[in-house]
Amino acid sequence: xxxxxxxxxxxxxxxxxxxxxxxxxxxxxxxxxxxxxxxxxxxxxxxxxxxxxxxxxxxxxxxxxxxxxxxxxxxxxxxxxxxxxxxxxxxxxxxxxxxxxxxxxxxxxxxxxxxxxxxxxxxxxxxxxxxxxxxxxxxxxxxxxxx
Amino acid sequence: xxxxxxxxxxxxxxxxxxxxxxxxxxxxxxxxxxxxxxxxxxxxxxxxxxxxxxxxxxxxxxxxxxxxxxxxxxxxxxxxxxxxxxxxxxxxxxxxxxxxxxxxxxxxxxxxxxx
Numbered sequence: 507x508x509x510x511x512x513x514x515x516x517x518x519x520x521x522x523x524x525x526x527x528x529x530x531x532x533x534x535x536x537x538x539x540x541x542x543x544x545x546x547x548x549x550x551x552x553x554x555x556x557x558x559x560x561x562x563x564x565x566x567x568x569x570x571x572x573x574x575x576x577x578x579x580x581x582x583x584x585x586x587x588x589x590x591x592x593x594x595x596x597x598x599x600x601x602x603x604x605x606x607x608x609x610x611x612x613x614x615x616x617x618x619x620x621x622x623x624x625x626x627x628x629x630x631x632x633x634x635x636x637x638x639x640x641x642x643x644x645x646x647x648x649x650x651x652x653x
Numbered sequence: 654x655x656x657x658x659x660x661x662x663x664x665x666x667x668x669x670x671x672x673x674x675x676x677x678x679x680x681x682x683x684x685x686x687x688x689x690x691x692x693x694x695x696x697x698x699x700x701x702x703x704x705x706x707x708x709x710x711x712x713x714x715x716x717x718x719x720x721x722x723x724x725x726x727x728x729x730x731x732x733x734x735x736x737x738x739x740x741x742x743x744x745x746x747x748x749x750x751x752x753x754x755x756x757x758x759x760x761x762x763x764x765x766x767x768x
Binding site (some may be wrong): 517520521524527528532534535538539545546548549550572574575577578579580581582584585586587588589590591592593595596597601602603604606607609611613614616617620621624625628633638645 | 662663664666667668670671673674675677678681684687688689690691692693694703706707710713714717718721724725729731732733734735736737738740741742744745748751752754756759760
């Protein structure tokens with residue numbers, strides 16, 4: 507039971523905040539459902555722009571490959587967030603998260619980041635190798651000193 | 654004035670949102686709108702699948718299912734179920750195997766300088 511001026515005011519503000527957050531959630535869910543927020547590449551590694559540029563005009567661009575690290579990150583996120591939500595709804599308060607569960611999410615996230623790092627390093631190295639070869643084959647280049 | 658319905662309204666909305674978004678993602682994976690093609694390969698053009706990717710997928714699904722069963726089987730609890738160190742080590746080892754293989758294959762195919 508809310509009584510008094512400040513009690514009513516705080517209850518009204520709490521109600522407005524709750525409605526705003528719920529409307530945000532419903533808008534996002536609706537846009538995901540109607541495909542205005544596109545989930546097609548949720549699990550995909552970004553396509554290589556150089557490879558895409560080399561594809562002929564009449565050939566559809568290659569669909570990026572699904573990423574295993576993204577998939578397992580999604581699974582762990584949904585499982586832990588889902589369990590957390592269920593326990594919070596049951597107990598009516600924020601439940602404690604053990605340290606090892608945070609470590610589990612950390613392992614998953616670190617693996618995802620390391621996977622992206624390996625890919626980026628491979629691409630950078632490939633471009634560097636191509637640039638070195640192109641410089642060596644350029645007219646007037648010194649094949650011994652590389653200049 | 655009673656606001657007793659407000660927490661219940663937010664709880665139901667959040668739970669419904671979570672289920673709806675999860676359901677849409679699952680449905681789109683099943684129908685192929687979210688492509689899963691090439692998940693078990695380093696290179697889309699290669700044939701077959703790679704064992705280190707298959708083992709990471711299997712370990713991930715087993716651990717996630719096991720955690721879910723433990724968590725929901727405890728009834729009313731005040732904390733998330735803890736994860737034992739061997740469980741954590743198994744997940745970390747699985748990820749290291751995956752990353753090690755990915756690194757080696759990136760050196761082999763991705764144009765990194767040779768060893």
